[in-house]
Amino acid sequence: MPPKVDVPILKDLTIDNITENVHRINSQSEDARLKYVLERLVSHMHDFARETRLSTNEWLAGIQFLTDVGKKCTDVRQEFILLSDTLGLSLLVDSIDHPKPASSTEGTVLGPYHTHDAKSESLGSSISADPDGEELLCICTVSSTTGSPIANAKIDVWETDSHGNYDVQYSHYSGEKPDGRAVLRSDAQGVFWYKAIVPVPYSIPDDGPVGKMLRKLGRHPWRPSHMHFMFEKEGFDHLITALYLRGDPYETSDAVFGVKESLIIDLNTVTPEQAKKYDVKEGTKLLTYDFVLVTDEETRKLRDQKAAEAMKALGRENMKILEGLPVPDVD
Amino acid sequence: MPPKVDVPILKDLTIDNITENVHRINSQSEDARLKYVLERLVSHMHDFARETRLSTNEWLAGIQFLTDVGKKCTDVRQEFILLSDTLGLSLLVDSIDHPKPASSTEGTVLGPYHTHDAKSESLGSSISADPDGEELLCICTVSSTTGSPIANAKIDVWETDSHGNYDVQYSHYSGEKPDGRAVLRSDAQGVFWYKAIVPVPYSIPDDGPVGKMLRKLGRHPWRPSHMHFMFEKEGFDHLITALYLRGDPYETSDAVFGVKESLIIDLNTVTPEQAKKYDVKEGTKLLTYDFVLVTDEETRKLRDQKAAEAMKALGRENMKILEGLPVPDVD
Numbered sequence: 001m002p003p004k005v006d007v008p009i010l011k012d013l014t015i016d017n018i019t020e021n022v023h024r025i026n027s028q029s030e031d032a033r034l035k036y037v038l039e040r041l042v043s044h045m046h047d048f049a050r051e052t053r054l055s056t057n058e059w060l061a062g063i064q065f066l067t068d069v070g071k072k073c074t075d076v077r078q079e080f081i082l083l084s085d086t087l088g089l090s091l092l093v094d095s096i097d098h099p100k101p102a103s104s105t106e107g108t109v110l111g112p113y114h115t116h117d118a119k120s121e122s123l124g125s126s127i128s129a130d131p132d133g134e135e136l137l138c139i140c141t142v143s144s145t146t147g148s149p150i151a152n153a154k155i156d157v158w159e160t161d162s163h164g165n166y167d168v169q170y171s172h173y174s175g176e177k178p179d180g181r182a183v184l185r186s187d188a189q190g191v192f193w194y195k196a197i198v199p200v201p202y203s204i205p206d207d208g209p210v211g212k213m214l215r216k217l218g219r220h221p222w223r224p225s226h227m228h229f230m231f232e233k234e235g236f237d238h239l240i241t242a243l244y245l246r247g248d249p250y251e252t253s254d255a256v257f258g259v260k261e262s263l264i265i266d267l268n269t270v271t272p273e274q275a276k277k278y279d280v281k282e283g284t285k286l287l288t289y290d291f292v293l294v295t296d297e298e299t300r301k302l303r304d305q306k307a308a309e310a311m312k313a314l315g316r317e318n319m320k321i322l323e324g325l326p327v328p329d330v331d
Numbered sequence: 332m333p334p335k336v337d338v339p340i341l342k343d344l345t346i347d348n349i350t351e352n353v354h355r356i357n358s359q360s361e362d363a364r365l366k367y368v369l370e371r372l373v374s375h376m377h378d379f380a381r382e383t384r385l386s387t388n389e390w391l392a393g394i395q396f397l398t399d400v401g402k403k404c405t406d407v408r409q410e411f412i413l414l415s416d417t418l419g420l421s422l423l424v425d426s427i428d429h430p431k432p433a434s435s436t437e438g439t440v441l442g443p444y445h446t447h448d449a450k451s452e453s454l455g456s457s458i459s460a461d462p463d464g465e466e467l468l469c470i471c472t473v474s475s476t477t478g479s480p481i482a483n484a485k486i487d488v489w490e491t492d493s494h495g496n497y498d499v500q501y502s503h504y505s506g507e508k509p510d511g512r513a514v515l516r517s518d519a520q521g522v523f524w525y526k527a528i529v530p531v532p533y534s535i536p537d538d539g540p541v542g543k544m545l546r547k548l549g550r551h552p553w554r555p556s557h558m559h560f561m562f563e564k565e566g567f568d569h570l571i572t573a574l575y576l577r578g579d580p581y582e583t584s585d586a587v588f589g590v591k592e593s594l595i596i597d598l599n600t601v602t603p604e605q606a607k608k609y610d611v612k613e614g615t616k617l618l619t620y621d622f623v624l625v626t627d628e629e630t631r632k633l634r635d636q637k638a639a640e641a642m643k644a645l646g647r648e649n650m651k652i653l654e655g656l657p658v659p660d661v662d
Contacts, residue, residue, distance in 0.1 A: 007551065009583040012592040013419075015426045021588065022419040028549035037383050038548065042418055044375035049423050051645050052368050053638045053656055056428040059420075063411045070401010070411075080394045080401075087373055088344075088353040089390075092380050095346045097387040217369065218359035220338065252340040257352065261343040307384045314382050325384055 019046045032327040068209040076168045078112040082210045085109055085256035086219075098237055099302040103145045104292040108258040110240045113166040114230065118156060118181040124278070126195035127182040133162040133197025137270055137280050138287045142190045142231060145292055149190025153293070156183055156230040157194065164202030193278065198267065198285050199225040201250050214255065221255050224248035231291065237299040243289055265289060300324060350377045363658040399540040407499045409443040413541045416440055416587035417550075429568055430633040434476045435623040440589040441571045444497040445561065449487060449512040455609070457526035458513040464493040464528025468601055468611050469618045473521045473562060476623055480521025484624070487514055487561035488525065495533030524609065529598065529616050530556035532581050545586065552586050555579035562622065568630040574620055596620060631655060 008024040022042050029035045048054070072079040084090045090109045098107045121127065138157075142150045158181035160166050167179040186192045206214060206221040214221050225248045231239040244251065244264045251259060268286040275282045294302075303324030311319045311326050320329040339355040353373050360366045379385070403410040415421045421440045429438045452458065469488075473481045489512035491497050498510040517523045537545060537552040545552050556579045562570040575582065575595045582590060599617040606613045625633075634655030642650045642657050651660040 007584040010585065010588065010590065013422055013426075013588055013590070015423060018419045018423050018426075018588065025550055025584065026548050029547065030549060031547065034547060037385070037389065040379050040383050044379045045418065045420055046423055048371050048375045049420060049427060050641060051647075052371050053427055053634075053641055054368070054424050055656060056424055058368065059415070059424040059428075063409070063415065066397065066411050067401055067404045067409070070398055070404065073398045073401065078394070078398070080397050084390070084394065087376065088349045089376055089380060091344055092346060092349050092377055093385050093387055093390040095344075095349075096380060096384055097390075216360065216362065216365060217357050218361060219356055253338040253356065254341065257341065257344055257349065259341065259344070303384075310381060310384055316382075325386060 015050065019043055022046075032330070033322070033325055036327050065209055065213070072208040076173075077205065077208075079208050079210055081110075081112045082204060082208075082256075083213075085111065085258075086204070086210055086214060088257045091257045094240065096306070097303075098239070098294075099299065099306050100294060101145060101298060101302065104294045105239060105241055106260045106262050107239055107241050108260060108263060109242075109256050110230075111228065111256065111258075113168060114156065114158060114228065115168060115175075115178065115181065117167075117175045117178040118158065118183050119178060121182040121184060121194070123184060123187060123191075123193055124195070125182060125184075127157060127180060128159070128161065128195070128197045129179050130161040130197055134285060135280060136196045136198045136267070136285045136287055137193070137274070137278055138196055138227075139191070139193040139278075140287075140289045140291060142186050142192065142233075142291045142293060144236070145294060145298065149186075149188070150233055150236070150293060151186055151188045151190060153186045153190075153192075153231055153233040153236075154183060155186065155192055156232075157181065157196070157227060159196060159199050159227045160202050162197060162200060164200050169205075195280065196227065196287075199227050199245060201225050201248055204255055219255065220250075220253070222250040222253075223256060224250035224254055224259060226258070227287070229291070231293055233293060236293040236295055239291070239293055241291075243287070346381065350374055353377075363661070364653070364656055367658050396540055396544070403539040407504075408536065408539075410539050410541055412441075412443045413535060413539075413587075414544075416442065416589075417535070417541055417545060419588045422588045425571065427637070428634075429570070429625075430630065430637050431625060432476060432629060432633065435625045436570060436572055437591045437593050438570055438572050439591060439594060440573075440587050441561075442559065442587065442589075444499060445487065445489060445559065446499060446506075446509065446512065448498075448506045448509040449489065449514050450509060452513040452515060452525070454515060454518060454522075454524055455526070456513060456515075458488060458511060459490070459492065459526070459528045460510050461492040461528055465616060466611060467527045467529045467598070467616045467618055468524070468605070468609055469527055469558075470522070470524040470609075471618075471620045471622060473517050473523065473564075473622045473624060475567070476625060476629065480517075480519070481564055481567070481624060482517055482519045482521060484517045484521075484523075484562055484564040484567075485514060486517065486523055487563075488512065488527070488558060490527060490530050490558045491533050493528060493531060495531050500536075526611065527558065527618075530558050530576060532556050532579055535586050550586065551581075551584065553581040553584075554587060555581040555585055555590060557589070558618070560622070562624055564624060567624040567626055570622070570624055572622075574618070 010021045069079045184192045203221045225245040226242045228242045246264045270284045270286045304321050307321045318329045319326045341352045400410045515523045534552045556576040557573045559573045577595045601615045601617045638652045649660045650657045
């Protein structure tokens with residue numbers, strides 16, 4: 001037999017002392033942040049079981065559910081992200097990690113359909129090859145919170161086709177010919193424009209365990225019509241967001257909690273002058289939006305401030321904030 | 332477009348109001364228990380994110396970890412149960428679901444190695460075919476909390492071989508020839524006896540994501556030497572338990588939090604009379620234990636009582652207890 005090991009001693013385990021015992025064993029970690037995250041995770045998981053009096057059968061159903069979710073994941077289907085989205089966790093984490101001052105564009109859920117297949121396109125290109133889609137001209141700007149245009153920002157845009165499917169959802173998709181997505185660059189005036197199709201509502205994939213969960217909860221799996229945007233520019237916080245069409249049947253009941261009031265837009269129709277200037281048919285729908293990015297420095301300050309506020313509200317003392325994240329302050 | 336749907340309206344979503352909005356959408360479920368469990372789950376998950384200021388990168392690491400855990404699961408390897416075991420959740424759920432009066436045998440973690448392959452064996456059989464194991468004679472009894480012997484109880488026993496491996500852990504295992512496990516029946520006096528080998532400590536499978544987690548936490552993956560028992564008898568609560576050898580190097584730091592003081596035993600040595608009576612060599616190690624089962628009725632009463640106490644402690648009013656489980660009492 002190996003020699004007696006020198007680790008924290010577990011006491012006689014009961015419903016009431018198991019949590020502190022798990023904390024004691026986990027306190028051996030040398031990663032202060034991991035230790036704190038695990039401490040909160042274990043405390044909440046145990047409190048959840050105690051508060052619901054979780055039965056063995058329910059626990060087993062949970063184990064089976066998580067296993068099914070894992071088995072459903074592939075390179076083009078992330079069922080755990082879908083689960084996180086449908087329980088509001090994704091929106092929450094994005095809001096925490098990317099705090100926004102009032103003057104800037106709010107973020108929202110990334111969703112599972114962003115890919116790295118999108119081609120770089122020049123301004124004015126069409127991102128959609130779908131002949132059944134209703135043509136949409138998009139003219140947007142991107143600037144800083146002080147109103148300066150941001151040139152040469154990298155902008156990922158992506159949307160479904162007119163059937164409500166992303167390119168990766170088709171079994172014949174190979175990554176060679178992405179559709180409904182492109183990578184653009186803003187011009188010197190911070191303007192980027194492109195042609196697309198009017199977004200339509202679509203159902204999140206509900207043929208897996210998450211769909212089953214939604215049905216048990218009496219929930220529909222629909223997302224309101226939207227277009228995704230992701231902005232990257234050195235010195236500015238990564239912005240993942242989307243614009244939603246006002247009046248959509250699912251505007252107030254998005255299955256993944258992505259809609260924010262400031263991200264709901266009305267489409268217009270191009271003027272005859274715009275039709276000529278941008279080479280689109282008269283009567284074409286028009287999307288315009290002015291995106292506002294937050295600098296890394298502004299974001300860092302806000303993160304630190306919000307983290308300190310959260311620790312205060314939690315009544316946690318002896319915490320320090322490292323890179324925007326709270327960790328125990330042990331000397 | 333489909334017509335505007337008639338579901339609870341989500342308000343403009345923020346870090347602070349997302350939780351109540353998720354509850355509102357989930358409140359459409361007609362299953363009161365599911366609704367309550369989800370409400371507590373979502374509240375704890377969101378509080379966890381808010382209290383840790385969970386970053387997008389950490390969230391993504393969590394998504395990847397859960398996906399890896401799911402991918403590791405097979406018919407003979409349940410990595411999610413291992414995860415639950417190593418975070419103390421399994422022990423907690425078992426303790427909640429199977430409350431025990433002071434006079435009865437405590438339960439402990441089932442672990443992932445129970446199978447339905449074990450053959451029914453007559454009393455006195457050897458459950459181990461391992462020639463390298465140290466022979467062990469086991470003479471146990473099973474009775475009720477009032478001291479009456481329980482005849483014809485179904486008893487599953489299982490243990491590793493002398494190398495610390497369960498039969499199912501060998502790649503050549505087919506289910507045809509189970510080893511280290513058997514199903515026994517107690518006799519009219521509530522006695523069951525069999526031959527086995529002295530249990531040895533073993534490492535839980537640590538070649539997967541859970542092993543990686545333990546290493547990051549500075550934890551060892553060892554379980555102290557033990558033998559598993561599962562009792563089934565009509566009218567009595569299912570008892571899943573195990574006996575642990577005193578003095579084991581991992582006695583106070585079980586990787587899955589299974590050890591309870593009342594389940595730690597000292598092995599003895601058979602007397603010359605016992606050696607003759609039970610047909611074992613002199614000097615053979617002897618395990619004895621008197622198991623005490625709780626009736627279904629006692630268990631039901633205790634479950635209701637403990638659930639009511641938990642709801643009181645939580646300050647939840649308007650709850651009723653249905654089959655031992657709390658649900659909101661809405662009229």
